[in-house]
Amino acid sequence: MLNEVIENSKAPQKNSFSQRLPFSIEKRQFPTTGAVIMWSIIGVVLALIIGAIFLLATGRDPIEIYTLTFSKVFTTPYGLASAANKATPLMLGAAGVMVAAKAGLWNVGVEGQFLVGAVAASGVALLNLNVPSFVIILLMLVAGFLGGALVAFICALPKAYLKVNEIITTLLFNYIVVLFVAYLVHGPMKGAGNNVPQSAVFAENSWLPQIGSTGIHLGFIIAIIMVILFGWLMRKSTFGFEMRVVGNNPKAAKYTGISIIRNILLVMIISGGLAGIGGMMEVSGVVHRMQSGIFTNFTLTAFAVAWLARLNTAGVLVVSYLLAGLLVGAYVMQIVGMPSAMVNVLEGLIIMLIVAFDIVTVYRIKWKRGNSK
Amino acid sequence: MSKKFFKGLVLVIVLTMLLVLAAGCGSQETTTTDTAATEAPFKVAFIYYGSIGDHGWTYQHEQGRIYLQANATNVETIGIENVAVGADAERVMTQLAQEGYNLIVATSFDYQESTLTVAKNFPDVMFMNSTGDKSDTNVMPYFGREYESFYLDGVAAGLKTESNILGYIASYPIPAVIQDINAFAIGARSVNPDVTVKVVMVNTWYDPAAEKQAADSLIDGGADVLAHETDSAAPHQAAEARGVWSVGKNSDMDVFAPDAFLTGGVWNWGPFYADVVNQIREGKWDSAPYWGHMSTGILNMAPYGTAVTDDMKTVIDQTQADLFAGNIDIFAGPLKDQAGTEKVAAGSSLTDDELRNINWVVDNVKGNLGN
Amino acid sequence: MVKQNGEIAVEMKHITKKFGNLAANNDINLKIYKGQVHCLLGENGAGKSTLMNVLTGLYKADCGEIEINGQPANIHSPKDAIGYGIGMVHQHFRLVKPLTVLENIILGSPKVGFWLNNKAAREEIMELTDRYDLHIDLDAKVESLSVGEQQRTEIIKQMYRGANIMILDEPTAVLTPEEAEKLFVFLRQTASAGKTIIFISHKLREIMSVGDKVTIMRKGQIVGAKDVKDTSVEDLAGLMIEGTISEVKKQSVEKDGAEVLRLTDIYTLHDDSGNVNLENINLCLNEGEICGIAGVSGNGQRELAEVVSGLRFCDKGEIIVGQKVMTNQCTRKFIQAGVSHIPEDRLGTGLAAGLSIIENGILKEYKSKPISVHGLINYKVAKKYTEEIIEQYKVKAENLNRPISALSGGNLQRMIIGREINGDPKILVAAQPTRGIDIAGVKMVHSMIFDQKAKGVAVLFISEDLDEIMEVCDTLAVMYQGHLSQKVRPSETTIEEIGLRMGGALC
Structure with missing residues (x-):
């Protein structure tokens, strides 16, 4: 495995066509951050150009639509605040994916962990405890973490002890969780009075407070701190080190005396816990009640963030905010006159092209100086 | 080197956000005033849970919007599809209200809570919520029997x-x-x-x-x-x-x-929507729940x-x-x-x-x- | 100089290949004749492997031309090279580990069409292995094979593909003397049958015994080309390395130190396929003793090393490290008790390829002060710790924050050995520590092990190179099919006797 890595990183294979070009393409051993960012931007621009062609073809003005969308999302206080609120659970979910990925695990169950975190936090909120607001919110945070962690832990057990692929356990568990949550909001958690599959609205003392009059809830700041904290712990702490060794080379971990089972369980607890806190923040900060469908496509979006960010903590923060902006912007695009289907295409194109250009980030173009052959 | 670049990028983004947040704290009042200019078109937005191609619920509302656009004078209408319930719906309605829409029609029962929340923040904007049952001074639940x-x-x-x-x-x-x-x-x-x-x-x-x-x-x-x-x-x-x-x-x-x-x-929403727009223009807005019989032609x-x-x-x-x-x-x-x-x-x-x-x-x- | 005899099979003209600023090959000119065994001699990093990778289409030379059988050849991919009848057995095997030997051999072979005809292929391969005495279980999964068996698979694979020009990169590094001897016979046979063999090695005696011609490389350039019969070992060694090697003298055993390791009646469980079961292993090691474990690869040496370093549980028996009974304790306890382990599969087991050089440097010490305090790693201290290893054991590394996979093979080896020795062990398990490294490297490893001995460390030295064991070890024992012979001093035995034990003829 390692040998292949070494050999592959040394030189690309070329065909005879490339010999006739005035430049050669060399493979770097590692992509530079500059190249990654540059190619990501090129990917976005290319997606926008393709989108513009479609818009022109249907008689719309792409420049106007793009500039309006951008200015409404990224230059108005409301747009920025919306993106921040949307980014909050996303960055936590992506951090969950990232932490697991660093330990070599694919936690595709962040959606289920997110939902159970939301349910657990809602359970606390609906108790209507007569204690100060910050106590309730703290309890909800703990409940959210434990809820998500529990789901991930259950999925991790077969992986740790029986070597069952965690993609299968987490993915399948998602279905169970979605139905379980549907049962709860249709049954035990359903709000009194109307006969609708959602819980009652939480008492206001269990709402995450707004930061000033920005429209951003406090969860945004807490989420940033948590992502940075766990990113930092993964890098700097001995337990993070152990997890990364397990993820990178389980044989080396065993050789070093690191318990693989313990680390798989621990990292999944953290991963699921982060996603669970994301669920808590969505219900406590935004929805203020429990209902199904509070964040559609959560797993996919969290994975997109984690991967576009190259599993880098700072990257997760930046990309989750930008991607949240894109999700928020999707509706804005409709408001400024872009058809809904076109918005979906454009979203898909942007993500796909950024990922596609990932391949080229490790190459460097080198001009030949007239000495070929 | 590259790490510094990344950290710099994060810093720039955080600073920009703080700046805008500060601006947001200061100038909340200025945004929603100039809407009532005399000859400005009456702007109506429709929010759809599904897609207008469903040949069902959303499709019929879209037909109503098209009727309104064609039959009422000086109106501007828009339909936003596939709006998820909860935070997304709330955000879209807020953005529409900020865009200067005079009437926002939320065409799903699931939008009810979001509609009430947003309506509180925009007392000058009228809201309608189909199949809902809760009204407010500027929120009118409506449905046919x-x-x-x-x-x-x-x-x-x-x-x-x-x-x-x-x-x-x-x-x-x-x-x-x-x-x-x-x-x-x-x-x-x-x-x-x-x-x-x-x-x-x-x-x-x-x-x-x-x-x-x-x-x-x-x-x-x-x-x-x-x-x-x-x-x-x-x-x-x-x-x-x-x-x-x-x-x-x-x-x-x-x-x-x-x-x-x-x-x-x-469903035949068009004439009903046109009526409501006329009532609002004539100052006869009544936000009491509307539950029309078939005999009115709504269905x-x-x-x-x-x-x-x-x-x-x-x-x-x-x-x-x-x-x-x-x-x-x-x-x-x-x-x-x-x-x-x-x-x-x-x-x-x-x-x-x-x-x-x-x-x-x-x-x-x-x-x-x-x- | 070189006699112009026979047809030229391969001619490489003015080959230059640079990696960044480093010229791995600088204006190389090389002629290789049909029906000969042509040796390429040089230290690690001299450019032999790079040159062969150019020939096999894995790398593209920056400039230069290749002619095969007198015709200009366009080799742009390994597939092209196969088309020209060039086959290479790499030092790092290119096998698909979860597949069986048979599947690996026929994988990608031009003889195999869309439908796999395993039966016909099996017969042809059986015929090949019989003829050359390269016996192997065709249905075993490659991941369960020993390194030596994996190499065998590679050789059979190239022969099955009908290679006329066969390149072997350090082939004897993993073989026992008998196996190597068999390989030489096979090479001479195939050469006289008209095939061309390119034999990469840094073992002088091998070259003297198997080669027709030898080309010596140093630092990316050719520094000499000789007919083997006109040269001598000293001659070649002189050309290969600048200056002469200072002979490392082994201190004689002065005293028997205290006992630090005792294995009593060890049996291992049969867990997964491919592992040899250890049976009734008894062994004790004293302070300052280097005990050699000889034997053909895959006879239980890896399992023994794993048992001693706490990686494998025992079914029966007792392990005592120092004064403590350590049977079936966790690996960390063994590490804490002072057992260091240079694993046989250094790259796959001893290192985490994607982690940085620093992180690999502290892999064993990340939990101890002052590298980590209160569960947080102090990367400044960690860097310093790693820099010490790098400096002391002459690892060539530029940026310590880069993944360790950026290092070359020889440097990885030094890195891991350095790390294991740096921890001040009481017992050092060294599994094949000199495999695949150059003479200077071997001498360095030996002197490092002697240093440990002088400090009182007990060394379990596992090697397939009998000469090395006789030279380095104070005592030795032979493994054969999970059994370990009684420990003896080299003076008390003979190469012949050991050879018989390795072959299972003596118990």
């Missing part, structure tokens, strides 16, 4: 059925749906005392695959006329394929099932399908005329629930309030509501 069309559907089905078993594909056990199930069962019983209605709850508004499965299971259970509360055409297609009949809702579903389709309610029956015989037509037409004239009280007692308990005594009837909170079904309905 869809159960009346289901009563007529029930009459058609009761006349057509040979097995005396009718199938009903229901979405969620909410009052708006339960009203329709009851009206359907009562209507069928009015022409065919032996008829029973089997209900399957699919817990979705739109899922053609699930709807088809439910339809097939009902047909397997002996049902030979299907009614549905969901939004796709799948039940009709299933009925067509299995050689039984169907009654519809929302749109004219005849194209999907030319042999099976009998009739069904078809029409689709043209009869080929399977409807002339005898049936006579009965249904007569029933409709009686209903419009006020000669029929659908929920008049005596009515019993599934357990046989008398819920409405002879001589009395359900009030609108009781209807809005109804959670029981009449005794010729078979199947669990799942609540």
Whole structure:
């Protein structure tokens, strides 16, 4: 495995066509951050150009639509605040994916962990405890973490002890969780009075407070701190080190005396816990009640963030905010006159092209100086 | 080197955000004032839960929007599709309000809480929420008495059925749906005392695959006329394929099932929307819940399908005329629930309030509501 | 100089290949004749492997031309090279580990069409292995094979593909003397049958015994080309390395130190396929003793090393480290008790390729002060710790924050050995520590092990190179099919006797 890595990183294979070009393409051993960012931007621009062609073809003005969308999302206080609120659970979910990925695990169950975190936090909120607001919110945070962690832990057990692929356990568990949550909001958690599959609205003392009059809830700041904290712990702490060794080379971990089972369980607890806190923040900060469908496509979006960010903590923060902006912007695009289907295409194109250009980030173009052959 | 670059990028983004946040704290008041300029167009936005291509609920509202755009003077309309409930809906409504829209029409019950929340922040903007039940000074819940069309559907089905078993594909056990199930069962019983209605709850508004499965299971259970509360055409297609009949809702579903389709309610929102816009312009806005009878034209029956015989037509037409004239009280007692308990005594009837909170079904309905 | 005899099979002209600023090959000119065994001699990093990778289409030379059988050849991919009848057995095997030997051999072979015809292929391969005495279980999964068996698979694979020009990169590094001897016979046979063999090695005696011609490389350039019969070991060694090697003298055993390791009646469980079961292993090691474990690869040496370093549980028996009974304790306890382990599969087991050089440097010490305090790693201290290893054991590394996969093979080896020795062990398990490294490297490893011995460390020295064991070890024992012979001093035995034990002829 390692040998292949070494050999592959040394030189690309070329065909005879490339010999006739005035430049050669060399493979770097590692992509530079500059190249990654540059190619990501090129990917976005290319997606926008393709989108513009479609818009022109249907008689719309792409420049106007793009500039309006951008200015409404990224230059108005409301747009920025919306993106921040949307980014909050996303960055936590992506951090969950990232932490697991660093330990070599694919936690595709962040959606289920997110939902159970939301349910657990809602359970606390609906108790209507007569204690100060910050106590309730703290309890909800703990409940959210434990809820998500529990789901991930259950999925991790077969992986740790029986070597069952965690993609299968987490993915399948998602279905169970979605139905379980549907049962709860249709049954035990359903709000009194109307006969609708959602819980009652939480008492206001269990709402995450707004930061000033920005429209951003406090969860945004807490989420940033948590992502940075766990990113930092993964890098700097001995337990993070152990997890990364397990993820990178389980044989080396065993050789070093690191318990693989313990680390798989621990990292999944953290991963699921982060996603669970994301669920808590969505219900406590935004929805203020429990209902199904509070964040559609959560797993996919969290994975997109984690991967576009190259599993880098700072990257997760930046990309989750930008991607949240894109999700928020999707509706804005409709408001400024872009058809809904076109918005979906454009979203898909942007993500796909950024990922596609990932391949080229490790190459460097080198001009030949007239000495070929 | 590269790490520094990344850290720098993060710093720039964080700083920009802080700046904008600071600006946001200072200048909250300036945004929503200049909307009432004399000759500015009246701007109406519609928010759709589904896609306008669903040929159902959303499609009919989009038809209403198109009617409004074509028939009202100096209006500007827009429709936003596929808006998820909760945070997304709230955000889209807020953005529309900030864009200077005068009237925002949220076309799903699930938007109710979001609508009320956003409406509080924008007292100058009018909101409408279809199928909702809570009003505010600037929030008007509106709906048509869809159960009346289901009563007529029930009459058609009761006349057509040979097995005396009718199938009903229901979405969620909410009052708006339960009203329709009851009206359907009562209507069928009015022409065919032996008829029973089997209900399957699919817990979705739109899922053609699930709807088809439910339809097939009902047909397997002996049902030979299907009614549905969901939004796709799948039940009709299933009925067509299995050689039984169907009654519809929302749109004219005849194209999907030319042999099976009998009739069904078809929403006609356009004139109603145009009326509301006129009332607002004339300063006659009344946010009290609107619950229009079929006789107002908000809901029409689709043209009869080929399977409807002339005898049936006579009965249904007569029933409709009686209903419009006020000669029929659908929920008049005596009515019993599934357990046989008398819920409405002879001589009395359900009030609108009781209807809005109804959670029981009449005794010729078979199947669990799942609540 | 070189006699111009026979047809030229391969001619490489003015080959230059640069990686960044480093010229791995600088204006190389090389002629290789048909029917000969042509040796390429040089230290690690001299450019032999790079040159062969150019020939096999894995790398594209920056400039230069290749002619095969007198015709200009366009080799742009390994597939092209196969088309020209060039086959290479790499030092790092290119096998698909979860597949069987048979599947690996026929994988990608031009003889195999869309449909696999395993039966015909099996017969042909059986015929090949019989003829050359390269016996192997065709249905075993490659991941369960020993390194030596994996190499065998590679050789059979190239022969099955009908290679006329066969390149072997350090082939004897993993073989026992008998196996190597068999390989030489096979090479001479195939050469006289008209095939061309390119033999990469840094073992002088091998070259003297198997080669027709030898080309010596140093630092990316050719520094000499000789007919083997006109040269001598000293001659070649002089050309290969600048200056002469200072002979490392082994201190004689002066005293028997205290006992630090005792294995009593060890049996291992049969867990997964491919592992040899250890049976009735008895062994004790004293302070300052280097005990050699000889034997053909795959006879239980890896399992023994794993048992001693706490990686493998025992079914029966007792392990005592120092004064403590350590049977079936966790690996960390063994590490804490002072057992260091240079694993046989250094790259796959001893390192985490994606982690940085620093992180690999502290892999064993990340939990101890001052590298980590209160569960947090102090990367400044960690860097310093790693820099010490790098400096002391002459690892060539530029940026310590880069993944360790950026290092070359020889440097990885030094890195891991350095790390294991740096921890001040009481017992050092060294599994094949000199495999695949050059003479200077071997001498360095030996001197490092002697240093440990001088400090009182007990060394379990596992090697397939009998000469090395006789030279380095104070005592030795032979493994054969999970059994370990009694420990003896080299003076008390003979190469012949050991050879018989390795072959299972003596118990």
